[in-house]
Amino acid sequence: MALRVIEIVTPRSDKDDVVRSLEEHRTDEGYVFWASPLERGEGISFRMILDVQDTENVLDKFEQLFAWTDKYRIVVYPAEATIPRLDKLASEDKNEFTPAPKESEPKKNRISREELYADVLDTTLLSRNYVILVLLSSLVAIIGLLRGNVAIIIGAMVLAPLLGPNVGLSLATTLGDKKLSMESLKTMTVGIALCFFLAAAAGLLLGIPHVTDELAARSVISYSDIILAIVSGAAGIVTVTQGVPTSLVGVMVALSLLPPLVASGLFFGAGMMPHALGAGMLFLANVICLNLAGVVTFILFGIQPLSWWDKEQAKNGAWRAAILWTLLLAALVVLMVYEGR
Structure with a gap:
């Protein structure tokens, strides 16, 4: 230990x-x-x-x-x-x-609540370095998807700039920390917008002359993708609570947020709307499953505020958030069934 x-x-x-x-x-x-x-x-x-x-x-x-x-x-x-x-x-x-x-x-x-908060905060704050990392990782993912190169795509996964704000949102929900929640949502929104519009611009300017296998794989969503996202999200949160950042690399690869978002932007810019919708649904499923798994795992690991009053408030808010993410996931599954995916 x-x-x-x-x-x-x-x-x-x-x-x-x-x-x-x-x-x-x-x-x-x-x-x-x-x-x-x-x-x-x-x-x-x-x-x-x-x-x-x-x-x-x-x-x-x-x-x-x-x-x-x-x-x-x-x-x-x-x-x-x-x-x-x-x-x-x-x-x-x-x-x-x-x-x-x-x-x-x-x-x-696990590590203490204060250590966990400090670690998560480092990857949650919106900064110039975060914006640069989003842009660079998006460019890497665009090149990798257009070329169908798995190694390049994995490089973009490992950078994983969108993972931190999602973990921060899960922790903030569990602790009932409104400031951290707002900061996580702001950082996540900026990251998603930059990634999507950069990919859409690339799709508009370059087009997609050939749908590579890597692009095609991220234009559809299956039930196994949902199970993988939940399991990987829970594994990622467990890794975070143990304070072992090196183990998080594998989770970054398994729980890919950036490639499906980039694929959705590329398809959108190229005017291939059905493919863009499929990739967008895959990205949305990963976000929902990561936050659902994060909130539940943090609760099971006993992450809670110090004072009893804050504990009660945070506990109620955390379970409400878990129910909300569950309902969103159920709605997504219904949409998948409706579209015959």
Whole structure:
């Protein structure tokens, strides 16, 4: 299991209170900690090392104690290893006399809510780099689809600029975070519009002299595509919650958002409307399935706000969103049946 270091910077005058709080919770969570004075000012730094699965429980407790004032700062960063090993330290602690531990919250086999939020936010914010990435990946996908080159298309899939905002929307829905929801929707809308209109312009100017196998494959949608999108979306969210970005590459390839959108734009620009509609339906199915799988997976992994009031609000909103995505998916399936796909 991965390790995390939590650093708490406090005024030296509060040292005794912080030590008492750290000692009080150590028997529940099983971490070790030490303190060192800062070179400048009157601050002192407490560092604790613990398993990543314990991070959110510890952060929640100390956020309630410390985060209400700007005198404190809590920072989380990864640790590669610790010697002696953390389990050995925990077993040594058990040899000492300690009070019977209180019933603690269940361990979470994932990174903390704060780490997850920070990771997702990086791929959700609308920026110049994001716009450039959308344009470049769209051009790569256009070339790959027109040439029927699988390797080029996979390159566009790996760039996957549309994946981040969709994951951000799923997380925002689960946490009831309106600001993140609006930012995700704005970024996703801009990305989709840029990709589609660039592809439509290419279709209008270049035409589609020959419908390659790769283009044809993305002009139709089947029920297996829906199952693949749901499974890949859930796998992608699990990967995100584990903090293993390298594992996300395979999901980017399996859950392709960009190629069907580009194919729809190319067909639209070339005036091939039935093909454009089919590719558009495939893209829409992937978006719906990704968000549905994302919301449900985040709920199952226990992603929720800190306060009980926010938990209730977010829980209701998350289930409403899951029902909405389910209804949209059902409507899409009905449309597929109507068109005989």
